[in-house]
Amino acid sequence: MADLREVLDKLLAQVQKPARYLGNEWNAVHKEHDSVAVRAVIAFPDLYEVGMSNLGWKVLYEAVNREEDLLLERVFAPAGDMEALMRRWGVPLFALESARPVKEFDVLGFSLQYELSYTNVLNMLDLAGLPLYSSRRQEGPLIIGGGPCAFNPEPLAPFFDLFLLGDGEEALPELLRAWAELTREHSGNRREILAALSRREGVYVPSLYRPLYRGKVFQGMERLDERAPERVRKRVVRDLDRAPFPCAPIVPYTGIVHDRAALELFRGCGRGCRFCQAGIVYRPVRRRSPERLKEMARELLQATGYEELSLVSLSSSDYPEIDALVRDLAAESPVEKLRISLPSLRLDAFSGALADQIRQERRGSLTFAPEAGTERLRRIIRKEIDEGDLYRAVGSAVEAGWKQFKFYFMIGLPGETERDVEGIADLVRRLLDHFAGKKERLRISVSVATFVPKPHTPFQWEPQLELSRVKERQRLLKAAFKGLRSVELSYHDAEASFLEAVFARGDRLLAPVLERAWRSGCRFDGWTEQFSLERWRAAFQEEKIHPESYAYRRYAYEEPLPWDHLSPGVKKEALLREHRRAWEEAQRHGGE
Amino acid sequence: MAESDPRIKMRFQFVKGDELKYISHLDTMRLLLRGLRRGAFPLVFSQGYHPHPLLGLSPPLPLGVTSEAEYGEILLREAVPPGEFMRRLNGCLPGGLQLVRAAEADLSEPPLMAVINAALYRAFPEGEEGREALEEGIRRLLERKEIPVIRKRQGKKPSRVDLRPHIFAIRVAGEEEPCLELLLRTGSSGGASPGEILRELPGKEGADGQLPWRLHRAGLYIYRDGFLREPM
Ligand code: SF4
Numbered sequence: 001m002a003d004l005r006e007v008l009d010k011l012l013a014q015v016q017k018p019a020r021y022l023g024n025e026w027n028a029v030h031k032e033h034d035s036v037a038v039r040a041v042i043a044f045p046d047l048y049e050v051g052m053s054n055l056g057w058k059v060l061y062e063a064v065n066r067e068e069d070l071l072l073e074r075v076f077a078p079a080g081d082m083e084a085l086m087r088r089w090g091v092p093l094f095a096l097e098s099a100r101p102v103k104e105f106d107v108l109g110f111s112l113q114y115e116l117s118y119t120n121v122l123n124m125l126d127l128a129g130l131p132l133y134s135s136r137r138q139e140g141p142l143i144i145g146g147g148p149c150a151f152n153p154e155p156l157a158p159f160f161d162l163f164l165l166g167d168g169e170e171a172l173p174e175l176l177r178a179w180a181e182l183t184r185e186h187s188g189n190r191r192e193i194l195a196a197l198s199r200r201e202g203v204y205v206p207s208l209y210r211p212l213y214r215g216k217v218f219q220g221m222e223r224l225d226e227r228a229p230e231r232v233r234k235r236v237v238r239d240l241d242r243a244p245f246p247c248a249p250i251v252p253y254t255g256i257v258h259d260r261a262a263l264e265l266f267r268g269c270g271r272g273c274r275f276c277q278a279g280i281v282y283r284p285v286r287r288r289s290p291e292r293l294k295e296m297a298r299e300l301l302q303a304t305g306y307e308e309l310s311l312v313s314l315s316s317s318d319y320p321e322i323d324a325l326v327r328d329l330a331a332e333s334p335v336e337k338l339r340i341s342l343p344s345l346r347l348d349a350f351s352g353a354l355a356d357q358i359r360q361e362r363r364g365s366l367t368f369a370p371e372a373g374t375e376r377l378r379r380i381i382r383k384e385i386d387e388g389d390l391y392r393a394v395g396s397a398v399e400a401g402w403k404q405f406k407f408y409f410m411i412g413l414p415g416e417t418e419r420d421v422e423g424i425a426d427l428v429r430r431l432l433d434h435f436a437g438k439k440e441r442l443r444i445s446v447s448v449a450t451f452v453p454k455p456h457t458p459f460q461w462e463p464q465l466e467l468s469r470v471k472e473r474q475r476l477l478k479a480a481f482k483g484l485r486s487v488e489l490s491y492h493d494a495e496a497s498f499l500e501a502v503f504a505r506g507d508r509l510l511a512p513v514l515e516r517a518w519r520s521g522c523r524f525d526g527w528t529e530q531f532s533l534e535r536w537r538a539a540f541q542e543e544k545i546h547p548e549s550y551a552y553r554r555y556a557y558e559e560p561l562p563w564d565h566l567s568p569g570v571k572k573e574a575l576l577r578e579h580r581r582a583w584e585e586a587q588r589h590g591g592e
Numbered sequence: 593m594a595e596s597d598p599r600i601k602m603r604f605q606f607v608k609g610d611e612l613k614y615i616s617h618l619d620t621m622r623l624l625l626r627g628l629r630r631g632a633f634p635l636v637f638s639q640g641y642h643p644h645p646l647l648g649l650s651p652p653l654p655l656g657v658t659s660e661a662e663y664g665e666i667l668l669r670e671a672v673p674p675g676e677f678m679r680r681l682n683g684c685l686p687g688g689l690q691l692v693r694a695a696e697a698d699l700s701e702p703p704l705m706a707v708i709n710a711a712l713y714r715a716f717p718e719g720e721e722g723r724e725a726l727e728e729g730i731r732r733l734l735e736r737k738e739i740p741v742i743r744k745r746q747g748k749k750p751s752r753v754d755l756r757p758h759i760f761a762i763r764v765a766g767e768e769e770p771c772l773e774l775l776l777r778t779g780s781s782g783g784a785s786p787g788e789i790l791r792e793l794p795g796k797e798g799a800d801g802q803l804p805w806r807l808h809r810a811g812l813y814i815y816r817d818g819f820l821r822e823p824m
Pocket of ligand 1: 269271272273276278
């Protein structure tokens with residue numbers, strides 16, 4: 001089939017932000033389809049502006065496209081107006097670079113970053129003209145998924161052919177080649193090909209496992225094929241210095257969420273906060289050398305023309321000698337007026353020197369995440385910072401000229417009492433008082449999320465706080481912040497966090513719910529203005545599933561978990577020990 | 593205000609092809625700036641917390657319209673021969689946006705945005721359209737003393753505008769396949785977009801709110817005392 005450019009030209013005249021769908025941005029890779037052995041598309045199930053701000057798939061884009069025999073194009077979730085036009089005109093989901101239907105590619109890979117994008121995944125499969133369930137697809141592209149959600153992809157399991165666990169920059173090119181070879185060898189017999197692929201490290205083929213139930217209670221996974229491993233281990237790239245990195249990433253035309261050059265300092269995080277899934281699934285910590293980073297930064301800036309370099313990692317200020325690195329990057333910059341930003345700062349690793357180095361950014365705000373309002377609760381969640389760290393960090397920043405600060409907290413954390421919630425306001429008040437003598441008042445914004453228990457974390461057994469009580473605590477917080485002028489308080493949508501908790505710990509029984517919710521019109525559930533818990537509740541009801549039993553239940557240590565057969569490299573016993581320690585902390589310091 | 597003494601003002605004309613007709617004015621600005629940075633040109637920056645290069649562009653091109661006559665001007669710290677400027681910058685820009693001319697302009701000259709006040713568009717009807725029908729349509733449109741429309745802009749109150757004074761001329765052109773040529777007021781002192789005018793043309797309402805015309809900007813001018821002058 002020829003490409004769809006002609007009909008697209010008509011569609012684009014009628015949509016908002018047509019620049020999302022052009023595919024010819026600077027550094028986009030265009031390869032001849034006939035010149036390669038395998039053609040793949042990476043799909044990001046959210047809007048262009050969000051997807052283009054994500055670094056994960058860009059690493060894969062580079063890793064695959066630098067290979068001569070492989071090709072990887074992109075597609076994002078079309079916005080509502082575009083979707084309506086595509087359906088009306090019978091235009092299938094198409095890859096941006098070539099404007100060819102996604103259906104014609106060999107492999108379609110979804111980047112699974114958050115649970116609330118799952119309805120978009122189904123919608124994109126449907127727009128592509130593909131059957132939703134993998135059992136109905138004997139031909140057409142292989143549907144794969146990767147990213148943090150692949151560590152418990154069970155609610156999506158029936159829709160996917162396989163998932164890749166862990167780092168993809170080596171695994172994906174290998175998988176694409178293996179797929180092509182096996183397809184030839186087994187003349188397209190899907191089940192055989194998948195079984196053969198399942199022997200590779202990091203590959204999880206859900207159709208080779210069957211969940212067992214008593215009633216609706218999960219009893220464990222049964223393996224249906226000897227070749228599939230009992231426990232799938234994630235892939236890990238050992239040497240980041242030699243791993244591919246997008247030093248010439250695609251530069252969008254239109255404004256996106258994070259429109260800047262991203263430099264990944266290291267992967268993983270050694271901190272071990274007990275609620276944090278990223279801290280577990282991206283282990284171990286692997287650093288890039290300063291030499292390699294400087295080389296990469298130079299290439300990045302020259303190839304993009306960006307004026308801002310963002311040092312990304314789970315907690316960038318933990319990079320050894322971060323001060324020196326930032327200083328060198330600024331000094332050796334190939335572009336003028338470079339701004340360097342650190343989106344993830346640790347309170348206890350933020351120094352005056354660093355504050356000085358990134359001062360060009362001081363017009364914006366500086367972000368810290370104490371997560372909990374009291375020392376007691378911070379110990380329970382193992383966010384080990386004390387108030388002194390906070391004063392020191394803010395103090396250094398104020399010295400260097402910053403006036404705006406953003407703090408992230410969570411409510412509904414295990415062991416939390418109302419006193420801890422009020423503690424958030426107290427902490428902010430003390431901070432304001434501490435810096436009251438300065439000429440200019442600090443401007444503080446406080447953003448409060450709801451705790452979501454995530455698989456593979458020490459808190460995976462914990463219940464989520466019930467919606468009504470979350471709302472109570474939000475009200476409490478609001479009252480506690482009364483009278484704190486110059487502080488702006490905002491919450492994440494508690495209802496969306498509830499759904500996130502359901503799907504984070506979900507199993508395959510949720511797949512029909514997901515399908516139903518999508519059919520009833522759910523899309524972009526991560527966007528407050530489009531999210532409707534009502535529609536979701538109806539879908540759960542129709543399928544006779546109690547979402548509360550996923551989100552609010554305290555899971556027993558002995559009970560098998562739907563993600564036990566997937567391994568991020570940390571043993572369940574280790575998580576269990578950490579969980580026990582959290583409770584010991586709680587007991588030692590009183591509270592609930 | 594510039595922080596260091598600008599040495600030269602480089603003016604350039606560029607074309608915007610089909611590939612990029614759907615990027616906005618702001619996107620075009622961003623694209624040129626990043627091209628200039630990729631080309632490592634000696635830019636002059638504004639003062640203040642967020643220093644930015646001093647780039648000016650001709651009046652916005654409506655979305656979906658191609659053009660052979662867009663203009664920009666940029667302040668440079670050091671002299672760069674115009675030929676080299678054009679070659680180097682073109683190497684840093686996509687095929688859909690390319691310079692076709694560059695020349696040094698006097699620093700004292702007023703910005704292009706302030707002086708360009710007329711735009712020439714060509715509109716090609718989609719599907720068969722008789723020359724006579726087009727001529728009749730134009731005649732009836734131009735007969736009107738007033739062409740009032742309601743303009744809706746995001747975040748602003750709708751306002752009523754009379755398009756008639758913004759039309760300098762409209763005529764049927766084209767040898768084999770007829771097209772329309774519209775000379776319209778544009779720029780900082782108000783104007784009309786070709787889409788607005790074409791929607792008022794009798795008998796050419798498009799289905800689906802889609803405009804059944806392919807649009808191209810053929811020129812931008814300084815229109816004074818009945819004379820059209822090219823900006824560079
Ligand atoms: S919350 Fe941040 S610091 Fe803590 S483990 Fe996760 S990434 Fe590391």
